[in-house]
Amino acid sequence: MSDVRLTIDGKEVTASRGMTLLDAAQSVGIAIPTLCHHPQLEPYGGCRICTVEAEQGGVTRLVASCIYQVAPGLVVRTRTEKVNRIRKVLLEEMLAHAPESEILLNLAQDYAADKDRFEKEPSFCIHCGLCVRYCAELKQKHAVGFIDRGAQREIHFIPEIAGQECWDCKECFPLCPTSALQAAYVLTEALLTPAKKPSCCS
Amino acid sequence: MCRICSAETLEKTRQEIRLRSDPSTPCIAVCAGAGCLASGAAEVIAAFEVELESRGLTAAITTRGTGCPGFCERGPIVVIHPQEICYLQVKPADVAEIVATTLVDKQLVERLLYVDPATGSKITREADIPFYKNQQRNILGANSRIDSKSLDDYLAIDGYAALAKALLQMSPDQVLEEIKRSNLRGRGGGGFPVWRKWAESRNAADPTRYVIVNADEGDPGAFMDRALIEGNPHSILEGLIIGAYAVGAHQGFIYVRQEYPLAVENVNLAIRQAEKSGLLGNDILGSGFDFRVQVHKGAGAFVCGESSALMTALEGRAGEPRPKYIHTAVKGVWDKPSVLNNVETWANVPLIIHQSADWFAQFGTAGCKGTKIFSLVGKITNTGLVEVPMGVSLRQIVEQIGGGIPAGKRFKAVQTGGPSGGCIPASQLDLKVDFDELTKAGSMMGSGGMIVMDEDTCMVDIARYFLNFLQDESCGKCTPCREGIRQMLKVLNDITTGKGHEGDIELLEDLAATTIGASLCALGKSAPNPVLSTLKYFRHEYEEHIKNKNCPAYACKSLLAFNIDADKCKACGTCRRSCPAAAISGAKQQVHVVDQQKCTRCGTCFSVCPSAFGAVQRLSGAAAASVSATMTLAPEETG
Incomplete structure (x- = not known):
């Protein structure tokens, strides 16, 4: 694979073609925050917290570094005022839903985000889609999915599949950056098999 | 119809059709577009058929359901050819008179003609009505000349001549060059040069390519694509086949929203007709070019008008946009090069090929032709x-x-x-x-x-309306769009209900910047536009709402109050009788009073109070607040 030379935060970086800006930055020790990214899953570009500025031919664009691929001569800036501002607002928007999420609270400190800027609507889920994509792409079970759209979008376990697959798996639980996933599963479990008690509790 | 397998058979068929239809034969053309059908056009057409039958005129006079000519305000529209006598808002009850007076006695039914509001004079011919006269109807014009369901009608107006020219006299590169020369830009919104998209797909390495019609018209209040695909589906098909030839695609898709049942019906019919007569399928017109089209019905998501979301939906998955850092023209449906153009864009293609790029480019401005x-x-x-x-x-x-x-x-x-x-x-x-x-x-x-x-429209309320629409229609995948719209809408709801605070405008601007900067697709990137453009031109209205709880357009109900001026009230009782909330008390010779607790601020009293009295006051801001407060504290005795 041919090499591509680009600049990230003033550093000359050599990356292989097809690599994302996120991976290229990480390869030289530049950290870009991510929430919906998972090295084993297809890039998603949903949370947008990894947004960076990418300049080519005099045109600067804001792009999601987890998806955008390296290109020769690209000048990438990961911590400009604009980028910081966007990350701050995104964190504030997500903290309205998941005010206790440790990952979000830590990032909020880095970006001076006010966790109480917006009225709390604790749905807990920040729609990173890690559970949905992990279950679909790696486990190929599709036991959890998104329903509805826009502001009404939610994650839901599909009872028919979850009832058979999830109890022995639960590999998605530790992926969740908030506590939403477990709660959603427990709810599904309870609705699906009200009589059945987990064996560990008997 | 015989199979059209060459340029010669196409022309021969066309001549036969023209010979069969004498242009001097009277023809009653009734708009059968969705708008006119909703106001009763089908009944009008049926009434004409019955009337002609009963008078034994069916052979001498034809009736035709046409595509939408555009004057939806005055539908159902009836045009009598060849004189082009235009009757508006025709009801089935008018039909007998039209047949007797106009078609038999050659007289006008004056009361159904258009009246020019400027001069008061009546206008007979469709083309003389100011609404039509000031237009340049290159594309829409054909709608009223054909029966939307008839391939013969389309052939009679030179239909598929551009296709024959492209396939048999031009190379794909020449077609592309002609489109480039025309400077046609995509009509779907972005205005991207069409030839560039086509060239990008054509030059892509993958030999399997697709061409797609975007007929997922979802904007509130927009219906031009519906009128075209309902009214003249063959023109869209013809454009698509020509595009496919230029790009090197052998499969096309028409993505049409299922809320357009007539469009779905007419375009499916057009495809079947074209297949049957050899204008779609293998070896079209003997050129050796093969092309097929499939219709895909959209399931009702606004975001599917966005190219990558449309393509995801076409693949059978949830219609969510995906990043387009690699253009869909190179990597689109099933990762194959895919050219997606809007209905109106495709409708322009046959005109450009048939009449030349120079003809097309004589209309428009330096940067935007046609x-x-x-x-x-x-x-x-x-x-x-x-x-x-x-x-x-x-x-x-x-x-x-x-x-x-x-x-x-x-x-x-x-x-x-x-x-x-x-x-x-x-x-x-x-x-x-x-x-x-x-x-x-x-x-x-x-x-x-x-x-x-x-003047009665509140610009803050308009921004709120559109953000409310977008909140539902965002796919919800990316944070800045989903959450940004949600938070902006909350602020707008507060402002329009009198709960705005200082700093709200700055908050809106901050949220807008993030939504524009970080959203995944065009829906999110443009979602703050209703807010930003109203802030740009009507900032004072936002400030009035926030600081003075005043809606200058008197549209935001929470900020209004209606009050009856005791000095002007003549106790006529009109407002009392009209009030749907029974909130007005009073009697003969007794000044009327609005009970602010019961009042729903519908404004009926304000509009029914005789203008000679003008006793009902419409208040907003401090005046409204003081009226409401007075009423709450000490309801006036009226008895």
């Missing part, structure tokens, strides 16, 4: 579809063609570009309408929706 169809709706006298050359001023569209604002109200703004477009104020009425000028003014062309607003 015509554009707008759907003119809202507070406008002539609601309907208007086709004008690019570069015509907004004033010409609103005043000359649209006939201005009804009920003597003042023009306030026009919203263009659909929910993600912007509002343009009266001071910009002389703006030349094209892709670039609208963008400069802080709005956009979009697919061509134009919503006219008068």
Whole structure:
């Protein structure tokens, strides 16, 4: 694979073609925050917290570094005022839903985000889609999915599949950056098999 | 029909059709577009058929259900050919008189003619009505000349001549070159040069390529694509086949929203007719070029009008946009090069090939060639579809063609570009309408929706309305769009209900910047436009709402109060009887009073109070608050 030379935060970086800006930055020790990214899953570009500025031919664009691929001569800036501002607002928007999420609270400190800027609507889920994509792409079970759209979008376990697959798996639980996933599963479990008690509790 | 397998058989068929139909034979053309059908056109057509039958005139006079000519305000529209006598708002009960007077006695039914509001004179011919006269109907014009369901009718007006020319006399590169010379830009919103998209797909390494019609018209108040695909489906098909030939695609898709049942029906019928007669399938017109088309019905998501979301939906998955850092023209449906153009864009293609790029480029401005169809709706006298050359001023569209604002109200703004477009104020009425000028003014062309607003429209409320639409229609995948719209909408809801705070405008601007900067697709990136453009031109309205709890347009109900001026009230009882909430008390010779607790602020009392009295006051801001407060503290004794 041919090499591509680009600049990230003033550093000359050599990356292989097809690599994302996120991976290229990480390869030289530049950290870009991510929430919906998972090295084993297809890039998603949903949370947008990894947004960076990418300049080519005099045109600067804001792009999601987890998806955008390296290109020769690209000048990438990961911590400009604009980028910081966007990350701050995104964190504030997500903290309205998941005010206790440790990952979000830590990032909020880095970006001076006010966790109480917006009225709390604790749905807990920040729609990173890690559970949905992990279950679909790696486990190929599709036991959890998104329903509805826009502001009404939610994650839901599909009872028919979850009832058979999830109890022995639960590999998605530790992926969740908030506590939403477990709660959603427990709810599904309870609705699906009200009589059945987990064996560990008997 | 015989199989059309060469340029010769196509021309022969065309001649036969023309010979069969004598242009001097009277023909009753009734608009059978969705708008006129909704106002009873099907019943009118049926009544004509019954009437002609009973008079034994079916052989001498034909009846035809045509595509939409655009003057939807006055439907059902009936045009009697060859004289082009135009009757408006025709009801089945008018049919017998039309047949007896116009078709038999060759006289006019005066009462059904258009009356020019400026001169009061009656206008007989369709083309002389100001609404039509000031348009340039290159594309829409054909709608009223054909039966939407008839391939023969399309062939009679030179249909598929452009296809024969492209396939048999031109190489794909020459077709591409002609489109490039025409400078045709995509009519779906972005205004991207069509040839560039085509060339990108054509030059892509993958030999399997697709061409797609985007008929997922979802903007509130926009219906030009519906009129085209319903009214003249073969023109879209012809454009698509020509595009496929230029790009090197052998499979096409028409993505049409299922809320357009007539469009789905007519385009499916057109495909079957084209397949049967050899205009689709293998070896089209003996050229050796193979092409097939499939219709895909959209399931009702606005975001699926966005190219990558449309393609994801076409693949059978949830219609969510995906990053387009690699263009869909290179990596689209099933990762294959896919050219997606809007209905109106495809409709332009046969015209350019048939009549040449030079002909096309004589219309429009330096950067934007050709015509554009707008759907003119809202507070406008002539609601309907208007086709004008690019570069015509907004004033010409609103005043000359649209006939201005009804009920003597003042023009306030026009919203263009659909929910993600912007509002343009009266001071910009002389703006030349094209892709670039609208963008400069802080709005956009979009697919061509134009919503006219008068002085009674609150601009903060309009922004709220569009954000509310977008909150539902965002796919919800990315944070800045999903959450940004949610938070902006909350602020707007607060402002319009009197709960705005200082700093709200800055908060809106901050949220908008993040939504524009970080959103994944065009829906999110343009979602703050309704807020930003109204802030740009009507910032004082936001400030009035926030600081003084005052809605200058008297539209935000929470900020209103209605009060009866005791000195002016003549106790006529009109308002009391009309009040749907029974909130007005009073009796004969007893001044009337509004109970602010019961009042729903519908404004009925204000509009029914005789203008000679003018006793009902419509209040907002401090005045409204004081009226409400007084009433709450000490309800006046009326007895």
